[in-house]
Amino acid sequence: MKYPKAYSGIKKVFASEILNIISTVIVFLTSVFSVYVRDDVTFENDPAGFFALLGLTGGSVLFALIAFILQLVGFNQARKEERLFKKCIYFVIICAVCTVAMMFTGGMFNKICAGIDEVSTLLVNVYLIMGIYTLAENLENPSMQKRGKVVLLIVTILFGSALALQIVMAFMPEFAENLNVVNAIIEFVGYIICLVYVGMGVRMLSKLKHGR
Amino acid sequence: MFQQKVKRTVKVSIFLLTVMVACLVLQHYLLRNTDHNSLRVDGFYQEQRDSLDVVFIGASDIYTSFMPGRAYEQYGFTSYLLASESITSDGVKTAVKEAVRTQHPGMIVVEANAFLYGDNDNDSNQAHIHKFFDNLPLSANKLDFITKNVPVDERWEYVFPLIKYHSLWAELPERVNMMASNFTLDVRGYNYLKGFRTTAKVFKSDKPSYNNKIVDEHGQLDLDSKLQEQLMDLLDYCKQNNVNIVFVRAPHFVTDETYDRVKRSNKMASIVNEQGFSYYTFENDAVNIGIDEKRDFYNEDHMNVYGALKFTDYLAEKILYREELKVDKLTEEQQENWNQVVTSTNQLYRYCDDIMTNGKETTGAQEDFMTLTALDKYSGATIETK
Numbered sequence: 001m002k003y004p005k006a007y008s009g010i011k012k013v014f015a016s017e018i019l020n021i022i023s024t025v026i027v028f029l030t031s032v033f034s035v036y037v038r039d040d041v042t043f044e045n046d047p048a049g050f051f052a053l054l055g056l057t058g059g060s061v062l063f064a065l066i067a068f069i070l071q072l073v074g075f076n077q078a079r080k081e082e083r084l085f086k087k088c089i090y091f092v093i094i095c096a097v098c099t100v101a102m103m104f105t106g107g108m109f110n111k112i113c114a115g116i117d118e119v120s121t122l123l124v125n126v127y128l129i130m131g132i133y134t135l136a137e138n139l140e141n142p143s144m145q146k147r148g149k150v151v152l153l154i155v156t157i158l159f160g161s162a163l164a165l166q167i168v169m170a171f172m173p174e175f176a177e178n179l180n181v182v183n184a185i186i187e188f189v190g191y192i193i194c195l196v197y198v199g200m201g202v203r204m205l206s207k208l209k210h211g212r
Numbered sequence: 213m214f215q216q217k218v219k220r221t222v223k224v225s226i227f228l229l230t231v232m233v234a235c236l237v238l239q240h241y242l243l244r245n246t247d248h249n250s251l252r253v254d255g256f257y258q259e260q261r262d263s264l265d266v267v268f269i270g271a272s273d274i275y276t277s278f279m280p281g282r283a284y285e286q287y288g289f290t291s292y293l294l295a296s297e298s299i300t301s302d303g304v305k306t307a308v309k310e311a312v313r314t315q316h317p318g319m320i321v322v323e324a325n326a327f328l329y330g331d332n333d334n335d336s337n338q339a340h341i342h343k344f345f346d347n348l349p350l351s352a353n354k355l356d357f358i359t360k361n362v363p364v365d366e367r368w369e370y371v372f373p374l375i376k377y378h379s380l381w382a383e384l385p386e387r388v389n390m391m392a393s394n395f396t397l398d399v400r401g402y403n404y405l406k407g408f409r410t411t412a413k414v415f416k417s418d419k420p421s422y423n424n425k426i427v428d429e430h431g432q433l434d435l436d437s438k439l440q441e442q443l444m445d446l447l448d449y450c451k452q453n454n455v456n457i458v459f460v461r462a463p464h465f466v467t468d469e470t471y472d473r474v475k476r477s478n479k480m481a482s483i484v485n486e487q488g489f490s491y492y493t494f495e496n497d498a499v500n501i502g503i504d505e506k507r508d509f510y511n512e513d514h515m516n517v518y519g520a521l522k523f524t525d526y527l528a529e530k531i532l533y534r535e536e537l538k539v540d541k542l543t544e545e546q547q548e549n550w551n552q553v554v555t556s557t558n559q560l561y562r563y564c565d566d567i568m569t570n571g572k573e574t575t576g577a578q579e580d581f582m583t584l585t586a587l588d589k590y591s592g593a594t595i596e597t598k
Contacts, residue, residue: 042544106258106401108240112233119229123222130218137215149214171350176261 003135007205009078009085013128014202016070017195023063024191028184030056031177068096071124084131091120091127111170118166121187122159125194126152132201144204151197158190239374243381245346246390248409248578249296253347254394255403255579256294257314263546265539266291266531267311270323271299272409276514277323277462279524280406281557284550285594287528289539293407296344300335301326301442302357303344308446309353312455318538319531320457322446324491328461328476332438346373393580402549404556405579410517412564413573415465415509422466423498423505426474432482433475443480447487458535459484459491463498463523465505465512492530494523501526510573517564521595555592562590 030053043050071092079086098117102110129152136144165183169176244250252275256267266289268274275295283291292315294307304326311320326334334340348354350371358370369376380387397403435443450457461477464470474495481491494501501522503509508519515523531537542550560577563586567574577583 105399107254107398108236109395109398110401112236112240116233123226126218126222130215134215145214152218 002208003081003205006078006081006085006131006135007202007208009074009076009080010132010198010205011202012070012074012077014195014198016067016074017191017198019063019067019070021188021191021195023060023067024184024188026056026060026063028181028188030060031180031184064099068092078131082131082134084127084134087127088124088131091123094120095124111166114166114170115163118159118163122156122163125155125159125190129155129194129197132197132204135201136204139204139208141204144200147197147200151193155190155194158186158193162186162190235372235374239372239377241391241395242384243374243377245342245373245377245380246387246394247343248576248580249343250347251390251393251397251403251579252293252295252407252409253344255397255407256292257349258397258402259292259315260546261314262316263290263540263542264292264315264317265289265537266319266321267315267317268293268295268321268323268407269299269304269307269311270295271325272297272514273325273462273464274321274323274460275407275409276411276510277520277523278527279408279517279520279557279561281404281408281550281553281555282521282524282595283528285554285557286525287532289528289532289537290542290546290550291406295323295407296340296347298334298337298340299326299344300337300340301332301439301446302335302361303341305442305446305449306345306348306353306357308449308455308457310348310351312453313351313353318456318540319535320455321527321531322457322459324459324461324477324480327435327439327443327480328473329436329439330472330476332436335438335442342373342376345370346376389580389582393584396581397579403579404553404584405560406553407579408520408557408560409576409578410520410560410564411510411514411573411575412567412577413510413516413575414507414568415511415516417465417467417505417512419467419469421505422468422471422474423463423503426466426471426496427499429474429496430478431475432479433472435476435479435483440483443483444487447484447489450489451487457489458531459489460527461491461493461495463495463501463503463515463519465509466495467512470512490535492527494527516568517561521561521597525597556584556587558592558595559587559590561595563587566590 034053072089075085075088075092079089095117098113098120101113102117105113129148133145133148133152136148162183165179165186169179169183268278268291272295275293278291278293280291280293283289294311296303299307304322308320308322311317345354345357354370358367362370384391434440449455459480464473466474477493477495481493484491498505503515503519503522508515508522510516532539560583563583564577
């Protein structure tokens with residue numbers, strides 16, 4: 001049994017995860033710079049710093065946008081051979097809607113959107129891992145199944161912790177800046193672990209495609 | 213088997229989360245007592261952290277008297293009215309702690325009203341307690357108040373106000389204006405009037421005013437013992453935490469019925485001064501401030517915009533020059549937002565002036581959808597004092 005569409009789709013999702021990580025790293029560096037190194041950068045007092053921050057922010061948005069499109073295309077291809085990937089599409093769209101809503105709102109509405117975004121991110125990863133796990137099961141690959149269980153557990157704990165931090169930040173705004181950094185690190189680790197498993201999934205399907 | 217378990221867990225989790233989010237949305241937008249108090253308190257928590265120079269705390273005496281937009285325009289400092297209708301002394305203490313927790317302001321100004329009642333009935337008035345505490349987000353300070361003061365069987369109402377207000381859906385049509393105001397405030401992310409509220413009306417009293425007489429009134433009356441205890445608690449907290457707090461008493465239309473409050477205010481001034489803090493008895497100075505008792509009040513306890521404008525200028529000068537307030541620099545984005553606050557404040561003044569000049573009156577000119585919409589046709593240019 002071969003999964004050419006799943007292979008092609010997951011490969012795109014893999015690429016999108018890399019872009020997401022790059023975007024997260026840029027956001028992390030920008031926040032560290034603007035919070036801990038220089039918090040008074042303006043066009044007037046430091047044009048170079050201002051454009052550097054603007055460029056970093058623009059870059060992170062661009063990478064996130066490309067990652068979003070790649071994810072949608074990838075999951076759309078992969079869903080033709082494993083229906084769990086279809087659920088990923090729904091949650092990717094919910095994430096995008098929440099992210100846009102968060103840019104333009106404040107107060108409780110913003111916090112609710114942040115929470116839904118965090119939960120949806122977790123569910124995208126859960127269904128992605130589950131999809132690859134199911135393919136591994138169909139291909140009778142026990143090592144991938146075993147890893148899938150471990151990865152699912154770790155990713156759930158990490159993104160669940162990120163959600164808990166969002167709740168803490170909502171109640172204790174005085175710790176928001178520091179907790180945002182912790183949150184970014186936790187999500188980063190979550191993405192990396194998920195990425196490693198998706199990469200293994202791509203390799204597993206690539207072997208099939210190339211008849212190895 | 214494994215997939216089935218995960219799928220079931222995910223489905224149950226999504227269901228529970230959906231219920232939680234639905235309850236949160238209902239509690240925040242539909243089934244809550246949304247009024248000018250909730251808009252004011254919500255707006256405070258939307259202010260950027262550590263962005264306010266001064267936080268004003270108290271009851272209606274302060275949110276009808278001080279215009280943060282005017283103070284920013286004329287004196288350059290940012291401020292917010294973290295105030296609530298007939299706030300209790302516990303409310304004042306909690307508000308001070310919340311202001312310190314979220315803003316670390318250069319100064320906190322407390323209007324004395326909560327400590328000047330002849331008895332402590334206001335402190336156990338459920339409506340007044342709920343009006344402030346329902347709107348506070350859950351925090352250690354709110355929990356501290358709940359555990360110390362609320363009976364066990366009522367505690368959940370303060371944590372989840374939905375329990376108390378779930379039957380409000382029947383009143384939804386009448387509450388649409390406030391609900392829309394609440395939602396638009398959330399979407400905008402900051403409010404235009406920074407808590408200021410007024411009534412467009414010129415007070416015509418059939419009782420004589422004692423405002424001229426109290427200029428030389430130095431007599432004192434004891435505070436209610438429980439309220440004095442609360443005041444001492446607050447002063448201790450401020451000392452221990454190095455909080456720069458100033459107490460003020462806003463001008464009122466003093467009559468024989470409210471004369472005792474002036475004496476209690478004098479007593480409170482002596483207590484506060486003894487503890488090393490400043491207390492300004494502006495009530496006694498109403499005449500010197502230029503408050504015109506025939507024009508500048510909308511009822512005995514509150515000034516209209518004419519009085520508020522004069523008082524804002526007077527109080528802002530005291531804060532800035534006598535109390536030596538340190539003013540923080542704003543970012544460009546913050547300046548833009550505050551310029552909008554200035555415009556809206558000036559528009560509101562002209563809106564009220566227009567109503568009063570035409571011999572009409574309107575209650576509740578405030579941060580709500582209808583009032584803000586009505587402001588559009590008025591100029592936001594600086595108000596020149598006459």
